[in-house]
Amino acid sequence: MGCFCLKKLRHKAGYEAPINLASETPFTVNEVEALYDLFKKLSNSIIDDGLIHKEEFQLALFKNSNKQNLFADRIFDLFDVKHNGVIEFGEFVRSLSVFHPNAPEADKIAFLFKLYDLRQTGCIEVEELKEMVMALLCENNMSLSGDVVDLIVEKTMIEADTKRDGKIDDEEWKEFVKKNPSVIKIMTLSDLKDLTLAFPSFVMNSEVRDL
Structure with a gap:
């Protein structure tokens, strides 16, 4: 006992x-x-x-x-x-x-959508996109001028917001990612494919990708 x-x-x-x-x-x-x-x-x-x-x-x-x-x-x-x-x-x-190389792509796309949907409204708005771009830059110790960040956000919205309502819904997001597969590369951590019992030091590293 x-x-x-x-x-x-x-x-x-x-x-x-x-x-x-x-x-x-x-x-x-x-x-x-x-x-x-x-x-x-x-x-x-x-x-x-x-x-x-x-x-x-x-x-x-x-x-x-x-x-x-x-x-x-x-x-x-x-x-x-x-x-x-x-x-x-x-x-x-x-x-x-979700970050495993063998995880379904649909799960990765959905997770990243939730990541950007800061207010949890079911869509990604301009300010949310801008906040996340700046956060990713900060996390990677990168610095871009406000004008460049605005340009990245504007370019993304023009391409992704096909309904022209000032936000990106989940369907628009799926289409955007389909045309820009590099966007979800952040969602795959190759190290997760080779874990062993001795795996000692996983640290989640993200990389800023071109939107």
């Missing part, structure tokens, strides 16, 4: 069996176990409760728990499927699976 209790105590709140998560995602059981090792490191980096808090997420991305970035905030919010302010292991694996 003592042995059984110790076994139960190994896993904290939000833990899900690797075999179950592997059946729902492109990851193998071994890869999910590797992600659990990573998850434990992240979730215990500031608060030892087996859950990833926003500060721990920031620390993993930037090596700084206080650095504010809209891009990181949006990724955290989308990973936090239950909207309870923390990321559980199951949420971590399922959300991360």
Whole structure:
């Protein structure tokens, strides 16, 4: 009985069996176990409760728990499927699976649409697009003049907003991505295809792509 209790105590709140998560995602059981090792490191980096808090997420991305970035905030919010302010292991694996090279392209397109839809209105408006472009530039330590950013946003809206109503809905977004496949390259992390039990140091890196 003592042995059984110790076994139960190994896993904290939000833990899900690797075999179950592997059946729902492109990851193998071994890869999910590797992600659990990573998850434990992240979730215990500031608060030892087996859950990833926003500060721990920031620390993993930037090596700084206080650095504010809209891009990181949006990724955290989308990973936090239950909207309870923390990321559980199951949420971590399922959300991360969207970035797997073998994940369906439709899932990647939908995730990126949600990322840009800051106000969660079901469409991407001009200001939301501009805020995300600036956040991505900031995250990659790049700096462009306001005029250049405005030009990028204007060019994107002209091409994507085919209904000319000042916003991009999900159908327009799908068509835009189809014509500009480089837009969703940010949604594929090749390292996720070669995870092993020894996989030590995943850090989500995004790259600014031409829109």
